[in-house]
Amino acid sequence: MSETPAVQVSSLVKDFRGSFGRGMIRAVDDVSLQIAPGEVYGLIGPNGSGKSTTMKALLGLVTPTSGTCAIFGRDSSKVDSRQEVGFLPENPYFYKHLNGEETIRFYGKLCGMRGRSLRERTEELLELVDLQDARKRRLGAYSKGMLQRIGLAQALVQDPRLLILDEPTAGVDPIGSRQIRDLIFNLKERGFTVFLCSHLLEQVQEVCDRVGIIHKGTLVKEGRLEELISIEDQTEIILRNATPDLLHRIHELADQEEGVDLVRSGNPRTTLERLFLRETVQRDAKADPGSGTGQGSPADGGPDGCNNDTEEDSP
Amino acid sequence: MSRHPHSTPLFSFSRIWIIAGNTFTHLMRMKVFYFLLVFVLIWLGLNVFKLPHTAGPESVGGEELRLLKAPLVGTMKLFAIIIGIVATALLIPRDVEDRTLYTILAKPVPRLDYLLGKLFGVLLLILAGLTVMTLLLDAVLWYRTQGILSEFDKVAGILIEQQQWTVEDRQEARAELLSHGVTWGLQGAILVIFFEAAIIAALALLVSTFSTSTLFTVVISTLSYFIGNFIADGLDHWQGSSGIDEGSLGDLSTRALFVAFPDFRPFKIVDEVLAGQIFPPDVLGSLALSTGLYVGLYVVLSWFIFTYKEI
Structure with missing residues (x-):
């Protein structure tokens, strides 16, 4: 039913x-x-x-x-x-x-x-x-x-x-x-x-x-x-701590494959919203760890796991 | 499966009461009761400045009481009519403008309940205001009547001693004097003022359901009030001088006019009561019935228009 x-x-x-x-x-x-x-x-x-x-x-x-x-x-x-x-x-x-x-x-x-x-x-x-x-x-x-x-x-x-x-x-x-x-x-x-x-x-x-x-x-x-x-004909790989040599080899591998184009590589960018929140709420939270900023604040990560493809993580 | 299987009744007294209570609180917090201050100031003014009068010595007391209560009752009527028109005209457009209406009607609230709640909230405010003012008026009037009566008794005693007055004359003059004091007729007259305000508030509610501005509602409702009060006399005269028969086209048109514009002629009994006339109880009943019919008619029309109103 x-x-x-x-x-x-x-x-x-x-x-x-x-x-x-x-x-x-x-x-x-x-x-x-x-x-x-x-x-x-x-x-x-x-x-x-x-x-x-x-x-x-x-x-x-x-x-x-x-x-x-x-x-x-x-x-x-x-x-x-x-x-x-x-x-x-x-x-x-x-x-x-x-x-x-x-x-x-x-x-x-x-x-x-x-x-x-x-x-x-x-x-x-x-x-x-x-x-x-x-x-x-x-x-x-x-x-x-x-x-x-x-x-x-x-x-x-x-x-x-x-x-x-x-x-x-x-x-x-x-x-x-x-x-x-x-x-x-x-x-x-x-x-x-x-x-x-x-x-x-x-x-x-x-x-x-x-x-x-x-x-x-x-x-x-x-x-x-x-x-x-989703862009059907493109694939995204995000690497952490990749060396220039590794990136060079990936470029070479892509060039060797027929019909494959490496569209873009570089550092993923955060959003302006996340930057703003990090510079305001997270800064306040660090300065005064005892003060809560309300539930779900970005300081505690919040439930934003659905868009972590460009998330910048602190080490 | 629904967690709320019950159906919403078309009409719910408790819901109407909640909206009415909220409307009353809203208006109270808009400080409309500052009007009472004006009322007190007028009363103080009347006590400080002696109003001139031309009546003879035998009716001085009654005249003084009449001159005291007429402006006070006039102020009460002004309060009731102004609040009836302005508060009602203000409420619905403001709820639409602030989108508060969306949040109310998005709840299981029938539109009739909303309209009645708003109207009853205004009427509650008028009733509360009139009650406070009536208590004040009665207290002042009773106090002044006692003072005047003691003076009267002294003068009347002298006049009887001088054989200018008989005992019957004194009783008649005393009764005349008391008819200007705190009477049931006066309380009835104030109730009639409330009836008048209820009709004009219901009319303002009707106008506000199709009007696009508060100003338009206020102007139309005020005009209707004047038409109901003054044009009616002109029509009476016209009907009398033209010799219009009952049931004729002219007669029916006049009757139709008084559906659109309430006929306030019978409500002028307030002026007669202020002049010291006795208030017949059956008149109060017929005025209550007339008020119920007008308010009912305007609410039904408002509901009909508001049901199809695109918010």
């Missing part, structure tokens, strides 16, 4: 009326996609390509012109489907008059949670997003990164099986961005299904199992990440 997909979008079309009655604008054009339970799916595309509209249709915030959306088999136009889903919109601003703890409790109550279970869940989530110290602070005084994390906490409050994240790291500094990325890893390990939409392609590459590329409302490419990004 096949498992019910976490997300099922079938032939989704969404037209918006142009301003001053200037015809219809097609935001999403015949998009179909399916996300299996436990999968992390990334939808990428330029601004105005239809990513957010697809997500809104899935959440029942906009009505499809045609096609259907379902969450764990439930029609997403029905309120019931939202019992299984948590959503973090792009640049969310929650009620500034509430503090962090009150915000989680408010959303928990909306989901029917009460009493001890809500109190325990609130504690659990504040710890998960590393905001215990800021629990009594009004959201008006939260930084962008903290707002994103409290947003993630509210999205998770009713323990949904599916998490929809629209640009979760938009406007967040690299440290905050890494913390959110690590949270996504954490959720993935715990079996959550994540539907992620981001401009930060490197981040999508790090966390997603499958990726869809949407352009002008159409899903132009979709598949498993390693299949999409």
Whole structure:
């Protein structure tokens, strides 16, 4: 028996009326996609390509012109489907008059949670997003990164099986961005299904199992990440402590083989993000080993094993 | 298998109460109760400066009480109407703009619950504000009435001694004086102000479901309030002078107008009560019914529009 997909979008079309009655604008054009339970799916595309509209249709915030959306088999136009889903919109601003703890409790109550279970869940989530110290602070005084994390906490409050994240790291500094990325890893390990939409392609590459590329409302490419990004006719070998003589011999061997081209050799490069994190967080950690920088910080390596092909390791 | 097999009810009092409570806290923390300070300042002003009056000596006490309560009740009405329009007009567009609405409606929250929660939050705030102001008004009015009554009793005693007044005259004048003090009619009149605010808040809610700006909602709701209050009198006059028959096209158009724009003519009973008239209890019942119908109609229309609103 096949498992019910976490997300099922079938032939989704969404037209918006142009301003001053200037015809219809097609935001999403015949998009179909399916996300299996436990999968992390990334939808990428330029601004105005239809990513957010697809997500809104899935959440029942906009009505499809045609096609259907379902969450764990439930029609997403029905309120019931939202019992299984948590959503973090792009640049969310929650009620500034509430503090962090009150915000989680408010959303928990909306989901029917009460009493001890809500109190325990609130504690659990504040710890998960590393905001215990800021629990009594009004959201008006939260930084962008903290707002994103409290947003993630509210999205998770009713323990949904599916998490929809629209640009979760938009406007967040690299440290905050890494913390959110690590949270996504954490959720993935715990079996959550994540539907992620981001401009930060490197981040999508790090966390997603499958990726869809949407352009002008159409899903132009979709598949498993390693299949999409691997260059079939090239092979990469990374050596540590290779001598110039060894490299010379490898070059000679490649030249002797017919039809083989040595495309590139040299030192692999780290990313600017890793360099930034090493120079800020790791430096702080070395200076003050007692101070924690929150879970999943790059100082402790973090769960970034999926992109270690260019990782620079210290001896 | 789903871990959440239960279905979400269309309407949940507890969820509405949570949204209403949050809306109330939101507005409270926006410091709207500074309006109460204005109310207190007006009251202090009325006590410091003696207002001029032209009534004769026998009605001086009643006139003084009327001049005291009329501006205070007027301020209460202003508070209720302004909060009813502005707070309601502000809430939904702000939630859309801040994307807070996305996070709420992405939870299992029916749109009707959200609308009712917002409306009830505003009404709760108005009710709380009016209650505080009523307690203050009643206290001030009772204190002033006692002072005036003791003066009145002295003067009335002299007038009876001089045989200018009979005992019956004194009782009649005393009853007249007390009708301007703390009465059930006055409490009823303040309840009517709340009814009026509830209608205008529900209308503002309706406008905000299709409006694209807070200013538009405020302008349309304020205009509707004025139409409901003043145009109605003009139409009355027009109907009277044109001799329009009941059930005719003119009559039906006028009735239709009062669906779009609430008819506030019966609510003017507040002015009559302030002038010392008795508040008939059956009128309160019919005004409560009328309020329920208007609020119900506007909420249903708001729900219909908001259900299909692209957020």
